[in-house]
Amino acid sequence: MNAKQRELNITTIKEVLRQYLQEKGFRNTPERYTILEEIYMMEHHFNVDDLYLLMMQKKYHVSKATIYNTIEIFLDAGLIRKHQFGEKTLTSSSYEKSYFDKQHDHLVIYRTGSDKEIEEIIEFCDPRIQGIKESIESAFGVTIDSHSLYFYGTKKN
Amino acid sequence: MNAKQRELNITTIKEVLRQYLQEKGFRNTPERYTILEEIYMMEHHFNVDDLYLLMMQKKYHVSKATIYNTIEIFLDAGLIRKHQFGEKTLTSSSYEKSYFDKQHDHLVIYRTGSDKEIEEIIEFCDPRIQGIKESIESAFGVTIDSHSLYFYGTKKN
DNA sequence: TTCATTGCAAAGCGTTTGCAGTCAC
DNA sequence: GTGACTGCAAACGCTTTGCAATGAA
Numbered sequence: 001m002n003a004k005q006r007e008l009n010i011t012t013i014k015e016v017l018r019q020y021l022q023e024k025g026f027r028n029t030p031e032r033y034t035i036l037e038e039i040y041m042m043e044h045h046f047n048v049d050d051l052y053l054l055m056m057q058k059k060y061h062v063s064k065a066t067i068y069n070t071i072e073i074f075l076d077a078g079l080i081r082k083h084q085f086g087e088k089t090l091t092s093s094s095y096e097k098s099y100f101d102k103q104h105d106h107l108v109i110y111r112t113g114s115d116k117e118i119e120e121i122i123e124f125c126d127p128r129i130q131g132i133k134e135s136i137e138s139a140f141g142v143t144i145d146s147h148s149l150y151f152y153g154t155k156k157n
Numbered sequence: 158m159n160a161k162q163r164e165l166n167i168t169t170i171k172e173v174l175r176q177y178l179q180e181k182g183f184r185n186t187p188e189r190y191t192i193l194e195e196i197y198m199m200e201h202h203f204n205v206d207d208l209y210l211l212m213m214q215k216k217y218h219v220s221k222a223t224i225y226n227t228i229e230i231f232l233d234a235g236l237i238r239k240h241q242f243g244e245k246t247l248t249s250s251s252y253e254k255s256y257f258d259k260q261h262d263h264l265v266i267y268r269t270g271s272d273k274e275i276e277e278i279i280e281f282c283d284p285r286i287q288g289i290k291e292s293i294e295s296a297f298g299v300t301i302d303s304h305s306l307y308f309y310g311t312k313k314n
Numbered sequence: 315t316t317c318a319t320t321g322c323a324a325a326g327c328g329t330t331t332g333c334a335g336t337c338a339c
Numbered sequence: 340g341t342g343a344c345t346g347c348a349a350a351c352g353c354t355t356t357g358c359a360a361t362g363a364a
Contacts, residue, residue, distance in 0.1 A: 027338055027343060048328080063346040068329065084241055087305065090250070090354070092328055107293055107301075122297060126289045136264055136308055140279060144264075144310035148244065151293055153301035184318060184363055205353080220321040225354065249353060 010040050013079065013099055020077040031062050035070045039080060045094040045121065071095060085121060087152050105129065105149040112154045119155070167197050170236065170256055177234040188219050192227045196237060202251040202278065228252060242278060244309050262286065262306040269311045276312070 001009075017036055021028055038055060039046070046054075048067050055062055074080045081098040085091060085108055107122040133144050158166075174193055178185055195212060196203070203211075205224050212219050231237045238255040242248060242265055264279040290301050 025343095029338075029344065031345075061346090064328095065330080065347075066345055069344080082244070084244075087239070087241075087303070090328090107297060107299065109299060124293060124296070126292065128285050128289050132283045132285050132306075133308060135283065136281060137310070139281070140264060141313045142264065142266060142308075142310040143313055144308045146244070146310075147306065147308045149304065149306045151290060151301045151304045153294070153299040153303075156298045156300055182318095186319065186363075188320075218321090221353095222322075222355080223320055226319080 006041065009100055010037055013040050013097075016099065017074075017077065017079065020073075020079075026073070031066050032070055032073070034060055035062065035067065036074065036079065039074070039095070040097050040099075042097070045083065045085075045096045047092040047094050049092065083148070085118060085150070087150070105151075107151045107153065110152065110154055112157070163198065166257055167194055170197050170254075173256065174231075174234065174236065177230075177236075183230070188223050189227055189230070191217055192219065192224065193231065193236065196231070196252075197254050197256075199254070202240065202242075202253045204249040204251050206249065240305070242275060242307070244307070262308075264308045264310065267309065267311055269314070 013036060014033055017032065018028065020026075021032070035051070035055070038051060038058075048064060048071065052062070052064050052067055071080065075082060075095075079097070079099055080095045083094040083096070083106070085094055085106070087108070102125065104123045104125045107124060108118055109120040109122065111117040111119040129147065129149060133147060136142070137144050170193060171190055174189065175185065177183075178189070192208070192212070195208060195215075205221060205228065209219070209221055209224055228237065232239060232252075236254070236256055237252045240251040240253070240263070242251055242263070244265070259282065261280045261282045264281060265275055266277040266279065268274040268276040286304065286306060290304060293299070294301055
């Protein structure tokens with residue numbers, strides 16, 4: 001994605017936030033827009049600490065409490081998605097922007113020989129998951145809102 | 158499963174543990190066997206606190222540190238599986254016995270109207286996931302050891 | 315006897331909460 | 340001016356760690 005496109009997206013996404021806040025009767029605080037902008041500038045997954053440090057570095061001071069708060073709002077607004085990588089080890093939650101991307105799943109690659117250290121996270125999209133979802137919905141009489149699928153493995157030598 | 162079958166399974170599983178401990182040069186402590194037995198008596202998922210309270214109730218004293226320790230061993234031995242239910246909310250890790258069961262995935266049903274409270278967890282097994290796994294392996298040149306798939310939804314009224 | 319394992323309490327760590335001060339409306 | 344929001348620090352809950360005591364080999 002080029003810089004121009006990203007800038008356009010950021011303008012758009014701020015508008016989406018504005019509408020959401022208005023609908024909900026929440027306030028237009030500068031923190032919310034700045035955090036949103038940071039998130040939509042990023043290319044990859046991040047956790048709260050990443051975001052906090054990044055904003056510190058850029059001399060934009062926000063407290064972690066506010067970041068947690070804001071993330072809750074963005075999740076509800078559908079502006080970001082939450083992930084829980086790390087199968088064996090307990091890790092902090094990861095997030096990523098979600099508005100312009102399509103839903104996808106993740107392949108978590110562990111460093112060979114270590115079952116703790118994550119080497120890489122690859123995104124993929126397989127249409128068969130949709131079929132499974134529909135089967136489950138009719139088999140159990142449920143409405144499925146979301147799913148999470150992770151594969152865990154190692155690079156073939 | 159009837160009582161007789163369960164008793165037989167427990168005898169078998171203890172033998173599996175014995176061999177594992179021997180191979181690894183670990184000790185045969187009574188705690189390990191008692192915890193294993195408790196786990197294999199259970200029908201459902203449990204977390205560390207459940208197990209701790211259950212053992213307290215049965216007047217068998219073990220510390221949580223030992224339970225955490227032992228669970229680590231059982232995971233490595235393939236005697237139990239770890240799960241992370243709770244998509245939005247951070248919850249404690251859940252576990253279940255795995256030796257006699259086939260691999261399966263989970264449908265997490267939230268109470269209608271609440272996106273926090275889990276109403277029910279249903280297990281299912283869909284062969285298509287195997288196909289997806291194989292595609293991923295060849296597409297990215299990886300060996301997949303395990304996966305986790307969760308669907309999150311609500312009961313259809 | 316030796317050292318892996320246990321139990322206890324303290325520490326860690328990500329996240330949440332309480333509250334006084336601030337600022338969007 | 341009012342009350343939603345922010346920042347700070349303290350509290351929380353699950354898990355891990357340090358260490359002295361124990362007991363399997």
